[in-house]
Amino acid sequence: MYDAFPWLMHHFPGPHQEVFAFNDFMHNLVMNEVQTHEREKAGDPQDLIDFYLAQIEKTKDDPTSTFNKDNMVQTVVDLLLGGTETTSTTLLWALLYMVKYPEIQERVHREIEAALEPSHLISYQDRKKLPYTNAVIHETLRYSNITSVGVPRQCMRNTTLMGFHIKKGTLLLPNLHSVVYDAEHWETPWKFNPNHFLDLDGNFVNKEAFLPFSAGHRVCLGEQMARVELFIFFTNLLRAFTFQLPEGVKEINTEYILGAILQPHPYKLRAIPR
Numbered sequence: 001m002y003d004a005f006p007w008l009m010h011h012f013p014g015p016h017q018e019v020f021a022f023n024d025f026m027h028n029l030v031m032n033e034v035q036t037h038e039r040e041k042a043g044d045p046q047d048l049i050d051f052y053l054a055q056i057e058k059t060k061d062d063p064t065s066t067f068n069k070d071n072m073v074q075t076v077v078d079l080l081l082g083g084t085e086t087t088s089t090t091l092l093w094a095l096l097y098m099v100k101y102p103e104i105q106e107r108v109h110r111e112i113e114a115a116l117e118p119s120h121l122i123s124y125q126d127r128k129k130l131p132y133t134n135a136v137i138h139e140t141l142r143y144s145n146i147t148s149v150g151v152p153r154q155c156m157r158n159t160t161l162m163g164f165h166i167k168k169g170t171l172l173l174p175n176l177h178s179v180v181y182d183a184e185h186w187e188t189p190w191k192f193n194p195n196h197f198l199d200l201d202g203n204f205v206n207k208e209a210f211l212p213f214s215a216g217h218r219v220c221l222g223e224q225m226a227r228v229e230l231f232i233f234f235t236n237l238l239r240a241f242t243f244q245l246p247e248g249v250k251e252i253n254t255e256y257i258l259g260a261i262l263q264p265h266p267y268k269l270r271a272i273p274r
Ligand code: HEM
Pocket: 078, 079, 082, 083, 084, 086, 087, 090, 146, 147, 150, 151, 152, 153, 174, 212, 213, 214, 215, 217, 218, 219, 220, 221, 222, 223, 225, 226
């Protein structure tokens, strides 16, 4: 309905009104930020909004330019939406798996302790010294499969892909689920198994079928940032704490809640300083 009559749907009551309200909230939030940037014009551009505003100014006489305020606001909203809940949800899954598999958590602790001085400031480079920890993070991204059907895309022209005809305008959802659980590529697809990313000598190995960020021209724009954030947060947390279930709690629910991304059920854990 929305594709056919976008303007009409704004006048109908229903659950979609909630989505519109969230959308308006995000746009207003970013618009306020843009206005603050315009008011407090810095000498040198400091961030994306500053650069974008400068680009709008530079291309204002070019009728073909796509640099305008609407596109800028949408770009910032996309980055906020794509860049926050994805990484934090992956971290929630990672801690849940550490509680569920204490022997894996124990191995991460031992590796961090052996490789890093307690006062060492952890950086992304340290992943080379921590192959097992790095493998645990990769396995979390694979196994939690948070972006199970990627992001919807629209086919721009009539296309034939491996014999399948796809008409211009068709909406496509990449089935990443089928890749990260593909039995031809993963030894134990349905088991949390960091060894998927380790060779026999314990060295980290990447896998062709590791595609939680998808692939191709529209691959996740924030992949590198997500990798860095996950490594630094996870390693710092595991260096500082042992994670356990709260006293008296015996069950761990590792089923997901279906949504735009797959979330774990809310859970509590104990973070015991090490
Ligand atoms: C664990 C973390 C993350 C996962 C699993 C993830 C996954 C994905 C996936 C599967 C897509 C769709 C790619 C496609 O359509 O083929 C995507 C798109 C995107 N992601 Fe991420 N993402 C993560 C973190 C981030 C972060 C930190 C940012 C930004 C700071 C970000 C920004 C974006 C943007 C802007 C797009 C759309 C790219 C485009 O349309 O060209 N993502 N992401």
